[in-house]
Amino acid sequence: MLARLLEPQVERHLLVDEGEIIVDEVRKHWAASIGWYLLLAASTPIFALMIPAGRFFWLPLAAGLAAFLTSIWKIHVVHMDRFVVTNMRVFRVHGVFNQMLATMPMTRILDISLHRPLAGQIWNYGHFTFESAAQDQGLRDIRFVGRPEERDLTIQRVIQRAGLRRTMRPSEKADADY
Incomplete structure (x- = not known):
């Protein structure tokens, strides 16, 4: 019980029987707690x-x-906030006594927006906004993500490898036109 109050233990939320693995576990950037x-x-x-x-x-x-x-x-509240990218979904676990879990399958992610304020450009953090077809989302804004471009590419790579988005292959004729 004490361990749950000190670490969010994201592994217990994985669908191990289905082959779900953690691709990236994101802790909040230090800028989230500097104040x-x-x-x-x-x-x-x-x-x-x-x-x-x-x-x-x-x-x-x-x-x-x-x-x-x-x-x-x-x-400690900032320390307990984790954003996790797996091979099947993205989810966020946060809270100390009352832990909350918000999940979005990779198939539901339609758009990812990245906002980098000036301080985020200097100290390498950003804020993600996930858009899906659902009106009410439990996982929309993820703030203070360190190395945001790398994290965005990781998510895009997982989506691509899962075959959820088609890759457009330019035809040879189109290449000759350029």
């Missing part, structure tokens, strides 16, 4: 304010504890 690490670092000077606060030491103590505990919790 929480900064808050964690800020808790130390907040605790230090207890000394000059005198008899009101409990105010910086409470603020320092709130900053410390909130940042530890949020860092």
Whole structure:
């Protein structure tokens, strides 16, 4: 039970009997939690304010504890968020006490959009948006994906190898026209 609270254990969601294997397991990029690490670092000077606060030491103590505990919790929540590409589907597992699982078979993926903000271009992360024919999707936005171009190519490769998309072969006559 304790292991489930510390790691998302994505392997237990695989269809092993059907031959499903993990192609890529994606952890959130460090940029997703940098703000929480900064808050964690800020808790130390907040605790230090207890000394000059005198008899009101409990105010910086409470603020320092709130900053410390909130940042530890949020860092762990980011750590537990995983996006997984298998040879059959993509899925996302997230949550600590209440784990949520959202799945989309490769056959349902119609379009993948990649958004790279300026910070994402500098630190090599991006945000994916998956489009499918379904109106209500449990798996639409995947944020803070590290090395997004490589991950996009991996997904496209899995779709292609599964034979879900046809490859257009230019005819010899069309090649001669160019």
